[in-house]
Amino acid sequence: MRLATLRVDGSTVAARVESENSAVAIDGYANVGELLQEDNWQEIAEKAAGEAVEFAKEDLDAVVPAPKKIICVGLNYANHIKEMGRNLPEVPTLFIKFPDALVGPYDDVVVPEYANSALDWEGELAVVISKRARRVKAADAGEHIAGYAVMNDYTMRDYQYRTLQWHQGKSFEKSAGFGPWLTTKEDFTFGGELATYLEDEKVQSTPTDDLVFGPEQLIEYISRIYPLDAGDVIVTGTPGGVGHARDPKRYIGDGETVKVEIDGLGHIANKTVFE
Structure with a gap:
């Protein structure tokens, strides 16, 4: 459904x-x-x-326009971790995105002129919570998953790396397409391709089961820190192929569309508009 x-x-x-x-x-x-x-x-x-x-x-x-919480996971695909020159983590790296960052799956993403110089793409799988989860074990975590959707996690790299905390480059107002819809968990199978396109060029391609920490592990870890509520969203991380890790670095330009597609979930596409 x-x-x-x-x-x-x-x-x-x-x-x-x-x-x-x-x-x-x-x-x-x-x-x-x-x-x-x-x-x-x-x-x-x-x-x-x-x-x-x-x-x-x-x-x-946006499929859930105003979640109570949006918890994002950094460095959670093995190939992305390696391209960023890091070791595989022993625990998830978490940061927060505010609901103000969300837009519809086909809305334009309007970027202020002071934040458009290092704009990067990150296609991601989002998990939507179905009911309150507090200190849930991974074995029981599936009972708390409503389903899955696609997230287009625009990242302002210059803001992200101003400090050791990533949040400021990850939560710009109206910068994250979310949708196109929620596919309930029984109708989604892990292992299909997550692909990101800049215009017509495929820039990311990875099977969704390349996650270091899967949804159940993430729910267990996060719910031991604070409860997850119905409608909350976990954004599970991006695979390799981001522009910032390329040599030379490559960023999104004015008028360019970022499309993210996940097998079994559909696709979203946001046009980038510089103020």
């Missing part, structure tokens, strides 16, 4: 996606994050018989 947050008549509605451009509205829920607050969210979504909605890709909002 696929669930989306659609923009309709100046508002939004949670919807069950039926095809690439049609969905059924889930009445009473403004977005997927709101739907996930219900214990029986999956049953509600499956039985929804609301208005049929035809939509264009631009009508898709």
Whole structure:
């Protein structure tokens, strides 16, 4: 099952996606994050018989527009760790992205002039939490996963490396496409390709099971620090191929589109617009 947050008549509605451009509205829920607050969210979504909605890709909002928490994982694909000249980590590297960073899966990403000189691409797999997880063991963590989506984690490298803390280069306002929809966990299989394209050039390509720490391990580790709530998002890291690790370095230019595609989840594409 696929669930989306659609923009309709100046508002939004949670919807069950039926095809690439049609969905059924889930009445009473403004977005997927709101739907996930219900214990029986999956049953509600499956039985929804609301208005049929035809939509264009631009009508898709961030699948969970305002998660309570967005926890990102750095250095979590083996090939990316190696290209950055680091050793494989013993524990996950975590940092936070605020909900203000999210945009729809096909929205433009507008970059202020003071932050456009070292703009990099990072295609990522996002995990969406289904119910509260506090000190959960990895063996039980699957019960807390609603499903998966695609994240386009634009990174301002100059801001990122101003200090030892990465957050400031990772959470610029309206800089992260998220979607196109939530694919529930039973309909997604790990091991397919995660690919990122700059315009028509494939710049990242890695199987999703190359993660050092998988979703269950991440939930166990994070939930021992603080609880995860329904609708929270874990962004699991990016594979090798980023522009900053190239020689010479390569960054995103004005007008260039970054597309991220994951087998089984679909794709998102954001055009870069310099202010």
